[in-house]
Amino acid sequence: MSNAPARRMADIAPFHVMALLARARELEAAGRSIIHMEIGEPDFPTAEPIITAGQQALAEGRTRYTPAAGLPELRQAISHHYQAQYGVEIPLQRILVTPGASGALQLATAVLVNPGDRVLLADPGYPCNRHFVRLVEGEAVGIPVGPETGYQLTAGLVEQYWEARTAAVLLASPSNPTGTVIPPKELAAILATVEARGGRVIMDEIYHGLVYGAPLQTALAHSDHAFVVNSFSKFYGMTGWRLGWLVAPEDHVGAAEKLAQNLFLAASTPAQHAALAAFTPEAQAIFEARRQEFQARRDFLLPALRELGFVIPVMPDGAFYLYADCGRFTDDSYNFALRLLDTAGVAITPGIDFGHHGANQHVRFAYTNAIPQLAEGVERLRRAL
Amino acid sequence: MSNAPARRMADIAPFHVMALLARARELEAAGRSIIHMEIGEPDFPTAEPIITAGQQALAEGRTRYTPAAGLPELRQAISHHYQAQYGVEIPLQRILVTPGASGALQLATAVLVNPGDRVLLADPGYPCNRHFVRLVEGEAVGIPVGPETGYQLTAGLVEQYWEARTAAVLLASPSNPTGTVIPPKELAAILATVEARGGRVIMDEIYHGLVYGAPLQTALAHSDHAFVVNSFSKFYGMTGWRLGWLVAPEDHVGAAEKLAQNLFLAASTPAQHAALAAFTPEAQAIFEARRQEFQARRDFLLPALRELGFVIPVMPDGAFYLYADCGRFTDDSYNFALRLLDTAGVAITPGIDFGHHGANQHVRFAYTNAIPQLAEGVERLRRAL
Numbered sequence: 001m002s003n004a005p006a007r008r009m010a011d012i013a014p015f016h017v018m019a020l021l022a023r024a025r026e027l028e029a030a031g032r033s034i035i036h037m038e039i040g041e042p043d044f045p046t047a048e049p050i051i052t053a054g055q056q057a058l059a060e061g062r063t064r065y066t067p068a069a070g071l072p073e074l075r076q077a078i079s080h081h082y083q084a085q086y087g088v089e090i091p092l093q094r095i096l097v098t099p100g101a102s103g104a105l106q107l108a109t110a111v112l113v114n115p116g117d118r119v120l121l122a123d124p125g126y127p128c129n130r131h132f133v134r135l136v137e138g139e140a141v142g143i144p145v146g147p148e149t150g151y152q153l154t155a156g157l158v159e160q161y162w163e164a165r166t167a168a169v170l171l172a173s174p175s176n177p178t179g180t181v182i183p184p185k186e187l188a189a190i191l192a193t194v195e196a197r198g199g200r201v202i203m204d205e206i207y208h209g210l211v212y213g214a215p216l217q218t219a220l221a222h223s224d225h226a227f228v229v230n231s232f233s234k235f236y237g238m239t240g241w242r243l244g245w246l247v248a249p250e251d252h253v254g255a256a257e258k259l260a261q262n263l264f265l266a267a268s269t270p271a272q273h274a275a276l277a278a279f280t281p282e283a284q285a286i287f288e289a290r291r292q293e294f295q296a297r298r299d300f301l302l303p304a305l306r307e308l309g310f311v312i313p314v315m316p317d318g319a320f321y322l323y324a325d326c327g328r329f330t331d332d333s334y335n336f337a338l339r340l341l342d343t344a345g346v347a348i349t350p351g352i353d354f355g356h357h358g359a360n361q362h363v364r365f366a367y368t369n370a371i372p373q374l375a376e377g378v379e380r381l382r383r384a385l
Numbered sequence: 386m387s388n389a390p391a392r393r394m395a396d397i398a399p400f401h402v403m404a405l406l407a408r409a410r411e412l413e414a415a416g417r418s419i420i421h422m423e424i425g426e427p428d429f430p431t432a433e434p435i436i437t438a439g440q441q442a443l444a445e446g447r448t449r450y451t452p453a454a455g456l457p458e459l460r461q462a463i464s465h466h467y468q469a470q471y472g473v474e475i476p477l478q479r480i481l482v483t484p485g486a487s488g489a490l491q492l493a494t495a496v497l498v499n500p501g502d503r504v505l506l507a508d509p510g511y512p513c514n515r516h517f518v519r520l521v522e523g524e525a526v527g528i529p530v531g532p533e534t535g536y537q538l539t540a541g542l543v544e545q546y547w548e549a550r551t552a553a554v555l556l557a558s559p560s561n562p563t564g565t566v567i568p569p570k571e572l573a574a575i576l577a578t579v580e581a582r583g584g585r586v587i588m589d590e591i592y593h594g595l596v597y598g599a600p601l602q603t604a605l606a607h608s609d610h611a612f613v614v615n616s617f618s619k620f621y622g623m624t625g626w627r628l629g630w631l632v633a634p635e636d637h638v639g640a641a642e643k644l645a646q647n648l649f650l651a652a653s654t655p656a657q658h659a660a661l662a663a664f665t666p667e668a669q670a671i672f673e674a675r676r677q678e679f680q681a682r683r684d685f686l687l688p689a690l691r692e693l694g695f696v697i698p699v700m701p702d703g704a705f706y707l708y709a710d711c712g713r714f715t716d717d718s719y720n721f722a723l724r725l726l727d728t729a730g731v732a733i734t735p736g737i738d739f740g741h742h743g744a745n746q747h748v749r750f751a752y753t754n755a756i757p758q759l760a761e762g763v764e765r766l767r768r769a770l
Binding site: 005006007008009012013014015018041045046051054055058059061062063064065066068099100102106110111112113114115117127128131132135136137238239240241242252255257258259261262263264265266267268269270271 | 390391392393394397398399400403426430431436439440443444446447448449450451453484485487491495496497498499500502512513516517520521522623624625626627637640642643644646647648649650651652653654655656
């Protein structure tokens with residue numbers, strides 16, 4: 001009997017932060033107080049109008065499969081959202097509701113990437129992205145990025161790294177772990193560069209909405225050929241519900257829908273009904289208040305970390321992350337994070353969870369915790385460092 | 386710009402029944418009455434104790450991510466279920482809660498199958514199974530099966546089709562579309578045959594519980610090396626919630642969990658809390674009553690279809706399907722189904738959705754409708770044929 005998993009499994013990394021989280025829970029079980037700055041989900045509960053809509057859907061017995069592409073009324077609501085938010089017309093036929101942005105990323109990569117095809121993406125970046133490429137036997141090529149490009153790809157980098165085998169470029173704006181945004185002009189230039197070479201852009205927009213002043217535009221405003229991934233998890237606060245969406249180009253949406261039928265059958269029905277309430281004025285007012293709270297946290301935490309000796313050279317304009325150079329303290333980000341957990345009782349995420357480039361000299365702070373807790377965390381770090 | 390999706394998409398078929406369903410909806414919108422015997426999900430709403438638990442979970446704000454492997458208390462409940470139902474000890478560490486059985490099938494195939502590896506499975510069978518294999522560049526080999534083996538693989542067939550490139554065998558018992566069950570002795574023989582050759586069995590047990598007298602045993606009673614896929618959709622009546630589970634062998638569970646982190650993050654949190662109520666005596670009593678109702682429907686529909694001229698040579702002992710030879714009426718199952726929809730107002734699923742072997746001479750009837758509707762359907766068929 002073969003005891004070895006398939007070869008791809010050797011290239012798929014676990015989240016190192018999970019081991020830290022397990023250690024944090026041990027410490028907490030032993031009575032220690034831990035300040036959590038490692039967690040990539042909002043600390044707010046799902047907004048009341050969405051909870052109520054979910055309960056209502058259950059009361060009405062809305063628990064059977066929806067069509068694979070999602071409830072038509074939810075696809076319509078998402079289409080309206082593009083019109084209202086960005087002034088872009090996206091017919092509902094191009095919108096597929098998915099089990100989280102994860103489902104959307106899987107559809108996009110599986111529809112686009114042949115074995116041996118290369119997909120360019122930023123290093124550091126969200127680790128799952130390269131694993132979705134690996135799953136279908138493609139090759140993710142991490143392009144080292146730093147503060148000089150706001151930790152994002154540029155049209156120039158795409159040109160420089162483009163090869164005959166390159167099929168697609170995966171972008172994320174705002175980015176996890178860096179919180180940085182691709183300026184609209186640069187985004188348009190990247191799309192033009194990729195499409196001129198016969199490739200496609202997969203655009204992760206799951207932190208859209210969580211921006212603090214920077215101009216932000218959907219890739220759909222610049223191109224009808226991009227695949228855009230979005231989610232109800234972050235801005236809409238529905239993480240555990242597992243609901244996202246994909247906007248596919250017209251010439252690929254049939255393939256994506258066929259694949260969704262086969263891989264997922266459909267996204268969660270109660271979640272889809274609940275998500276309809278995310279577009280109500282009541283819910284939007286809650287999201288806006290939360291966005292302002294995140295901005296206040298960023299504005300507190302960024303200077304405080306800089307004062308401690310962390311280097312954060314670029315203002316992160318979105319998401320809820322600060323990606324900090326900790327090279328003054330360590331050249332082993334995992335053990336640094338472990339030490340801060342043990343000695344300071346502060347949990348953060350090591351850079352090695354986000355790629356290779358500078359990964360041991362960086363850590364990610366999530367401001368998914370209230371300012372008093374963040375302040376306590378900073379104070380503990382000050383004593384420990 | 387490349388307008389062709391990745392090559393795998395040419396091998397991934399849409400569900401043909403979806404086109405029939407769309408036609409059925411058109412007819413219904415125009416005022417026609419349609420008897421639905423095509424739908425592969427229970428017509429019963431999710432049981433009240435589960436609904437209530439789901440609403441309660443929402444009221445308590447249980448909407449954030451769970452661990453990737455699922456809520457520990459749900460994994461424990463599933464472990465107890467194996468003990469109580471089958472007398473098999475499965476530690477919770479081997480149980481991963483997934484987004485539907487779809488998620489579990491995806492984990493099992495991605496962990497086991499290298500590009501070019503072959504996976505044996507029954508033709509006819511559930512179509513998504515071969516697509517999960519194709520997704521990771523494996524090759525699904527459909528083995529033609531018929532009434533002589535109860536439309537199931539046997540140890541002899543596995544021996545006959547085994548090649549050096551064969552990595553795994555995928556079984557489903559009870560089967561969709563045939564409703565037939567693999568007898569426990571044959572199941573043990575298949576497991577022994579596969580494992581003696583260094584392969585693995587992936588066992589789809591999603592219709593377990595929905596059996597009508599036939600002896601049924603989990604593959605886990607015979608082997609610690611099998612991958613077992615199960616679901617809260619069918620017996621537990623939670624289709625739209627999208628919740629299932631995978632039992633992985635000890636030597637592969639780490640790989641499967643790492644993959645789950647990356648592909649799904651986690652299964653739906655409200656669904657997991659709701660599913661805890663599926664193991665209460667109140668819910669189990671509801672499931673048992675529904676099981677009896679399904680049995681009564683089968684016992685009504687099977688002789689009625691035979692009387693119409695459909696050939697159903699093997700007693701289907703489980704699930705809620707009858708797989709019928711319609712060769713007396715047609716050699717084009719899709720157009721036959723379309724004609725019955727248009728002329729009789731009865732929707733059924735053409736055999737071509739389940740593979741190639743005899744696919745144009747078979748159709749699937751689902752008894753996911755009450756007996757009076759089934760009777761009306763039979764009457765309409767009698768007039769049309």
